[in-house]
Amino acid sequence: MTDKDKTEKKDGKERIPRQPMPEQDPKTRVGNFDEVPLGYTPETAILEAKRCIQCKKPGCVTGCPVDVDIPGFLQRVAEGDFLGAARKIKETNCLPAVCGRVCPQEDQCEKLCILGRKWDPVAIGRLERFVADYERQAGAVEVPETPAPTGKRIAVVGAGPAGLTIAGDLVKMGHEVTIFEALHKAGGVLIYGIPEFRLPKSIVDAEVEYLRRLGVKIVTDAAIGRLKTVDDLFAEGFHAVFLGVGAGAPVFMNIPGENFSGIYSANEYLTRSNLMKAYSFPEYDTPIARGRNVAVIGGGNVAMDSVRTALRLGAENAYIIYRRTKAEMPARAEEIHHAEEEGVQFKFLTNPIEYVGDEKGWVKRMVCQRMELGEPDESGRRRPVVIKGSEFTIDIDTVVVSVGTMANPVIPMTTPGLETNRWGYIVTKDETGETTRKGVWAGGDIVTGSATVILAMGAGRKAARAIHDYVMAM
Amino acid sequence: MHRITEKVVLSENIVKTVFEAPEIARKRRAGQFVILMIDEKGERIPLTIVDSDPVKGTLTIIYQVVGKTTDQLAQLGPGDVIGHVLGPLGHPTDVDGIGTAVCVGGGVGIGVLYPIARALKEKGTRVISIIGARTKKMLILEEESRGVSDELHVTTDDGSYGYHGFVSDVLRDLIASGTKIDRVFAIGPVPMMRVVSNVTRPHGIRTLVSLNPIMVDGTGMCGACRVTVGGKTKFTCVDGPEFDGHEVDFGLLTSRLQMYAEQEQLARDRCRCGNHDR
Numbered sequence A: 001m002t003d004k005d006k007t008e009k010k011d012g013k014e015r016i017p018r019q020p021m022p023e024q025d026p027k028t029r030v031g032n033f034d035e036v037p038l039g040y041t042p043e044t045a046i047l048e049a050k051r052c053i054q055c056k057k058p059g060c061v062t063g064c065p066v067d068v069d070i071p072g073f074l075q076r077v078a079e080g081d082f083l084g085a086a087r088k089i090k091e092t093n094c095l096p097a098v099c100g101r102v103c104p105q106e107d108q109c110e111k112l113c114i115l116g117r118k119w120d121p122v123a124i125g126r127l128e129r130f131v132a133d134y135e136r137q138a139g140a141v142e143v144p145e146t147p148a149p150t151g152k153r154i155a156v157v158g159a160g161p162a163g164l165t166i167a168g169d170l171v172k173m174g175h176e177v178t179i180f181e182a183l184h185k186a187g188g189v190l191i192y193g194i195p196e197f198r199l200p201k202s203i204v205d206a207e208v209e210y211l212r213r214l215g216v217k218i219v220t221d222a223a224i225g226r227l228k229t230v231d232d233l234f235a236e237g238f239h240a241v242f243l244g245v246g247a248g249a250p251v252f253m254n255i256p257g258e259n260f261s262g263i264y265s266a267n268e269y270l271t272r273s274n275l276m277k278a279y280s281f282p283e284y285d286t287p288i289a290r291g292r293n294v295a296v297i298g299g300g301n302v303a304m305d306s307v308r309t310a311l312r313l314g315a316e317n318a319y320i321i322y323r324r325t326k327a328e329m330p331a332r333a334e335e336i337h338h339a340e341e342e343g344v345q346f347k348f349l350t351n352p353i354e355y356v357g358d359e360k361g362w363v364k365r366m367v368c369q370r371m372e373l374g375e376p377d378e379s380g381r382r383r384p385v386v387i388k389g390s391e392f393t394i395d396i397d398t399v400v401v402s403v404g405t406m407a408n409p410v411i412p413m414t415t416p417g418l419e420t421n422r423w424g425y426i427v428t429k430d431e432t433g434e435t436t437r438k439g440v441w442a443g444g445d446i447v448t449g450s451a452t453v454i455l456a457m458g459a460g461r462k463a464a465r466a467i468h469d470y471v472m473a474m
Numbered sequence B: 001m002h003r004i005t006e007k008v009v010l011s012e013n014i015v016k017t018v019f020e021a022p023e024i025a026r027k028r029r030a031g032q033f034v035i036l037m038i039d040e041k042g043e044r045i046p047l048t049i050v051d052s053d054p055v056k057g058t059l060t061i062i063y064q065v066v067g068k069t070t071d072q073l074a075q076l077g078p079g080d081v082i083g084h085v086l087g088p089l090g091h092p093t094d095v096d097g098i099g100t101a102v103c104v105g106g107g108v109g110i111g112v113l114y115p116i117a118r119a120l121k122e123k124g125t126r127v128i129s130i131i132g133a134r135t136k137k138m139l140i141l142e143e144e145s146r147g148v149s150d151e152l153h154v155t156t157d158d159g160s161y162g163y164h165g166f167v168s169d170v171l172r173d174l175i176a177s178g179t180k181i182d183r184v185f186a187i188g189p190v191p192m193m194r195v196v197s198n199v200t201r202p203h204g205i206r207t208l209v210s211l212n213p214i215m216v217d218g219t220g221m222c223g224a225c226r227v228t229v230g231g232k233t234k235f236t237c238v239d240g241p242e243f244d245g246h247e248v249d250f251g252l253l254t255s256r257l258q259m260y261a262e263q264e265q266l267a268r269d270r271c272r273c274g275n276h277d278r
């Protein structure tokens, strides 16, 4: 998103321009893992919120997957009532500090903001982030009274955005909620995948802590399907189960040499860096390869996060290797822009076909092919086609394969009656996420395949209502 | 939090630790492992569950002190805690319907092998165990192994105890003497598992090895633990840890285990230098 710093003018009337977001300077920030955008001040927030013309039929709201009352919260910001604004957002979105940072607003609310037709849309995401941070920093996050206990027990498997959302909703309805999380920390992709420089972990921790204060029980180190099955959960007296286990299994390309040392899945690379804090090795015990010449294969958000992590770990050359062109990249525009500013080198229309290792089995070179764009495929994007005889090599010492993820089969394998589709994702009967197994709901990436934080949250929210109705009718 | 209830030094650098993990203790089966993380700055490392007591709710692990984390673990005693324990992970060993099995264990691998030998014995399998160490004072679990074996052979590389030579030599002799063997389980250092697999290959004896690649999550999420078996990539934590020894690419496993050699050395030096207190 470009910020037009100059004053916008219409009919000779002065308009307030979209307020730019102050950011860490690119040269400085590649040397640290601190957050890149620094946030609005109260003054800029008010100025920006005043740009909203309070539409009668707000386009922005129709673009929001969880129907946040956007003009409602913007009005409160414009009036300087930041806590009121935060409460307004939280009526439908329980993780605004997260969403304000990672939602693709340019494809959602801001895309449909009326101002965007002639000028720049209102910076809804930045304001969402501002009010959530304001509320947290003011220590004003309130824990609502929970209603009388219903005596119903619900197990939530997976502590990603889907699981955290449904747990919050159900506990507020008076149910007893326990989250089972396989890793040692709650948060899902928010904690292990998305880097600190884009989403500080203290924010995720604060959200998880808030749920604990609401009364949600969180059991970490509990891999369902291994420690206990879904059947065991029912046997233990849970009345309903929600599966929000994400699409966490990495996809490799199955090309020769892909198992050489120095070649990571994006999941491993980011988990080492974010969850295990390998960037602080040896203060933290987990190591990570600090490559000089790092190639990241792929063009999505995960690839951008990986390549920017590589730079911060000291890479001299950090490449994005993508088989289509910039126009087809699925990553958020803002992230591509950040990566460019930081010096990432993009190699478009390029696809690796083989890795070459040294005598110690460490990757030292990749063989690539050049591509050109052909006819559009099912996704509507033009299909990359190999240019024959175009092979060339790039010297590299670290590779991060970021070409997607798939469903982890452990839960479906150990849960009789739970149907999956041909990609291994859980089949749901309706939009509440009810599965083919009685009493079991599912939502988030494990149903849709890799999607977004807000869609996972939306799925958790819808399932919460359905589970509430189900257990109350028991 | 998992409280340690017992710690025994079994040999020069091999330690046994017993700690509380009641749910895992009830559920685990032979061949499975846990991933543990001592504290919030720690690394997640995989260790085999050697034994469990479902009544007391404890697990037993036996490990060789090879680096930072195992060193730190070995410093902990009764009353200390291990922050995080995830498990039971991996497929349990298939111990059904095996007439005669030879269980070959080297070094700390004897500890990993012991629960498998015991499970086989409980299923009525005739168990021949061959256990070996570099030298006598590094040998572990001799009595325990004898207790679950119909026949026990002990070797040391330096001849300080038992047969002077390698476990694979004894296996070769057993095969040459016409002993009928239905399955071999080989667990120990990578070179040992490779040699054992080479010994049994010409005889077509199904040989299972338990692989020990570097892991992170242990749930199939990262792919750190990938190995090549029969030309295909497998994730040890979910597809293993046991694989057909005749199909495993041991060279790849060896090189991948070296991936962090430099950093591991740094972590060890730092740990012993007393610069940081834990």
Ligand SMILES: Cc1cc2nc3c(=O)[nH]c(=O)nc-3n(C[C@H](O)[C@H](O)[C@H](O)COP(=O)(O)OP(=O)(O)OC[C@H]3O[C@@H](n4cnc5c(N)ncnc54)[C@H](O)[C@@H]3O)c2cc1C
Binding pocket: A102, A103, A104, A157, A158, A159, A160, A161, A162, A163, A180, A181, A182, A183, A187, A188, A189, A190, A193, A194, A195, A222, A223, A224, A225, A244, A245, A246, A247, A248, A270, A301, A302, A305, A408, A410, A411, A443, A444, A445, A446, A450, A451, A452, A453, A454, A456
């Ligand atoms: C690097 C990266 C960057 C991204 N960037 C963005 C972005 O900028 N904006 C955006 O909107 N989206 C982004 N996404 C996508 C977004 O993070 C996901 O769509 C979202 O997190 C899905 O939420 P979820 O709750 O379904 O699953 P996850 O967040 O994947 O959480 C699932 C949780 O379940 C746990 N689990 C799995 N199996 C078990 C089991 N058997 N027992 C117990 N627990 C289990 C996992 O450990 C995990 O904690 C990104 C994803 C990645 C990987």
Ligand SMILES: Cc1cc2nc3c(=O)[nH]c(=O)nc-3n(C[C@H](O)[C@H](O)[C@H](O)COP(=O)(O)OP(=O)(O)OC[C@H]3O[C@@H](n4cnc5c(N)ncnc54)[C@H](O)[C@@H]3O)c2cc1C
Binding pocket: B033, B043, B044, B045, B046, B047, B048, B049, B062, B063, B064, B065, B066, B067, B068, B069, B070, B071, B108, B111, B112, B211, B212, B213, B214, B215, B216, B241, B257, B258, B261, B264, B265, B268
């Ligand atoms: C399924 C499985 C079961 C295992 N069971 C046992 C056991 O019962 N007893 C035992 O002594 N050892 C076992 N191991 C090996 C044990 O995990 C490693 O020795 C341990 O992680 C070393 O950690 P460190 O910090 O002390 O040493 P480091 O200095 O980190 O490493 C020393 C060596 O250990 C290996 N290693 C390092 N990190 C890991 C890691 N995260 N995962 C696996 N290996 C690593 C590397 O080859 C390295 O060269 C098992 C491994 C696997 C995969």
Ligand code: SF4
Binding pocket: A051, A052, A053, A054, A055, A058, A059, A060, A061, A070, A071, A074, A112, A113, A114, A115, A122, A124
């Ligand atoms: S569409 Fe834009 S101007 Fe209209 S209410 Fe929403 S944010 Fe305000």
Ligand code: FES
Binding pocket: B214, B215, B216, B217, B218, B219, B220, B221, B222, B223, B224, B225, B226, B235, B236, B237, B238
């Ligand atoms: S340890 Fe991560 S996939 Fe096996």
